[in-house]
Amino acid sequence: MIEIKNITKTYKTGDVEFNALDNISFTINDGEFVAIMGPSGSGKSTLMHILGALDNPTSGTYLLDEKDVSTLSDDALADIRKDKIGFVFQAFNLLPRTTVLRNVMLPLVYAGVHGAERIARARTALLSAGLDENHFQHMSNQISGGQIQRVAIARALVNNPSLILADEPTGNLDSKTGEIVMGTFQKLNKELGRTIILITHEQEIAEHADRILFIKDGMLLEDRTIRKSTPRF
Amino acid sequence: MKIQDILSETYGALSANKARSGLTMLGIVIGIASVIAMISIGNGAKASIQSSIEGLGSNLLTILPGIVQPGRGIVSSGRGAAQTLKNEDIDIVKAIDGVVAVSPEVSSRFQIIASGNNTNTTITGVMPDYLIVRNITLSNGNFISDGNQRNIGRQAVLGATVATDLFPDQDSENLLGKTIRINKVNFTVIGILVAKGGTGFSSPDNMVFVPLSTMQKILSGMDYLSMMAVSVSDKNKMAEVKDMITNALLEKHNVAEADFSIISQEDILGTLTTVIDTFTLFLAAIASISLLVGGIGIMNMMLTTVTERTKEIGLRKAIGAKRKDINLQFLSEAVMLTFIGGFLGIILGWLISFIVTSTGILATQVSLSSVLLAFGVSAGIGIIFGYYPARRAGMLNPIDALRYE
Structure with a gap:
């Protein structure tokens, strides 16, 4: 459960103050698949950074599973990211010259999961992200763009996070591969009950989600429910 | 992690x-x-x-006349100038507990002539114990004996380099019995030393050895010693023996401040x-x-x-x-x-x-x-x-x- 209350993020450049987020509030329940939409410069990236515990807001509170994470230190935020959040980035951000399996195991390295359990969990995550088993030992630069993004999804899944944050996950993919990746997200949401927040500027991509939040000039413009989401079991 | x-x-x-x-x-x-x-x-x-340094003889104490200034080392001590070490000091040192052998020496440079060749080198008057104390070996013949010493004999033992300088073309076995002239006195060669190699400042290779008595009475006409080399039984006793020699010689010379110096190998090595x-x-x-x-x-x-x-x-x-x-x-x-x-x-x-x-x-x-x-x-x-x-x-x-x- 995510509760954003009156979040404001102010950037200062010299004497000029600029509110990237301006008093924004919303709630996202467990098991929802939400898209955050907006044109560039609307503040959606800033919102993603705060939702992903990569940054602190200037004011307001952010409750993630009833825990206030808006005022935590860098290292405490790292713990939140490690335990509760999985990221999928636009530029795939896999480690180069490293096998698919090792890439997926990386969050477990920092989470202190060792040995056989580490491998087993990485394999499970890869299978649920829809990657074929014979790619597991391939290097991350030997697989296609769609496969890379599914590896990234598996890596986001592997820690059993409360929230998967996807930042323009189809931005670097052609529309057909993009469809497949979005299908993977929907499957994770419907079948595994994962909470997914998708940041995008494309209408068609956003419509894969059950609910769309429109952001403009750092403010929430519209909160539209497309279809009723399946509650988490 | x-x-x-x-x-x-x-x-x-x-x-x-x-x-x-x-x-x-x-x-x-x-x-x-x-x-x-x-x-x-x-x-x-x-x-x-x-x-x-250890090849010069092990567990060695060297007693020199005069005072060697600390820090200036033994090279610049101008030894031989002082005349404070006498023959009677030998027995005093010999009597000290822990002393194995004492080798008194008198050195001086003389011209040596042998069958047309001549060289100028250090002649050292020694006693038989020199062999033990200085850790040297003969390649041929004998070293200076007690008899030679008693009789003020005209015998000489040649260092390896001196032997080849004086008799360039001859084997060392053939040199025994040859006559050499040191300062116009005839000496018979009775032994040749094994070459010891470059041991630095006082290599026996460059020396001719004669009985101490002959050196003092005939060649130099002086009754004092250039130095005394003392062999000590045990490496750990060096300091103790050094103190005892110092005290004994102070008493014998009847002086308050030492008119001699004792140098151990450690000092040189140090x-x-x-x-x-x-x-x-x-x-x-x-x-x-x-x-x-x-x-x-x-x-x-x-x-x-x-x-x-x-x-x-x-x-x-x-x-x-x-x-x-x-x-x-x-x-x-x-x-x-x-x-x-x-x-x-x-x-x-x-x-x-x-x-x-x-x-x-x-x-x-x-x-x-x-x-x-x-x-x-x-x-x-x-x-x-x-x-x-x-x-x-x-x-x-x-x-x-x-x-x-």
């Missing part, structure tokens, strides 16, 4: 760019190798000088060792400059690596790596580089000193302490020069790092 995770990450990162890691490591390899080689050469020189140690330190200091340059190379590479891998750092932070995890990862890359470099450097340094030894210039010694020091220093360099880049990596803001192109 567990140690094996860090190690496998480090291995992956270093092997990803083998050429760069290898070249950076080369700086450390050369630095460590030169330090090891220089120290081994210094140690070799020290050992060779030590064995030369001076020379200090010189060599300084020299070794100097060599090692020059070699450490290359080690420092190697360390800067490591730092340079690590800074480049951190910049190159900014995005990776951002990703790692995004998935939960703490500042210290990133710190540790980059620090361990630097330490791994220097550690492997140090290891290879030790092998290379060992090889260099082995080559120096096998060319016969000097028997070098690679000491365990220098190896341990090299290992410590190389790991230390990794930590020192890796710290700043690692800290920079750890401080990166994940948002900026992820955006970095």
